[in-house]
Amino acid sequence: MDTNTHPNTPQLPTTIRTYLDAQESRDADAALAVLSPGAVISDVGESFSGEDDLRRFVTEAGAEFTVTTEVTGVHRDGETWVVGHHLEGDFPGGTVDLDYRFELAGERIERVDIVVAP
Template identity: 45%
Template sequence: MTEIELPAAVRAYLTAHAAKDDDAAARAFAPDAAVTDEGRTFRGRREISAWRHQASTEWTYTTEVTGSRRDGEDWIVAIRLEGNFPGGVADLEQRFTVRDGAIARLVIA
């Protein structure tokens, strides 16, 4: 995966995510945004903030961006999580759709 310049909203989310600043992470999203993670979809900043809070407090982990690329209108970011969750290491792809300077959709696989 190649490294590309990510949109400001995606960079802001990734920085807030790494710092476990759930409110800042939620502010990177559009008011009507949606996040899909582990088969569940969270809609709007309120649900997204609650999702981030649960994820950041349930386990202790570190994040590392291992690559990024563009796929049509989406930005794909490869993330490695290491921590005390089952398995201890997870390599994920996060697919961001950005509209009007904010994240409109995030799908984590």
């Protein structure tokens, strides 16, 4: 996924585009650089916080699967940026639609909630 050139993402803050690129490439240093020190990532109900947990999440979450990801849309829900993703791969179920819900604190990401899209 190239979130910088996808037609649905130009309106996203650079911080969020940087995080999405970092997560896709499993670049924990780049991801941590845009997360606030107190950031929390919640992935379908499991929460991660603190540098070690967040680093492990970025580098390991879903690494055991081969997955293709397509950004399906971007919108705002109040102050929260929502980025829709469609995933296909060899994980249980084979396909899923997820919403990544980003809350910013200034120029850094304070919280990411990854939830199954309604």
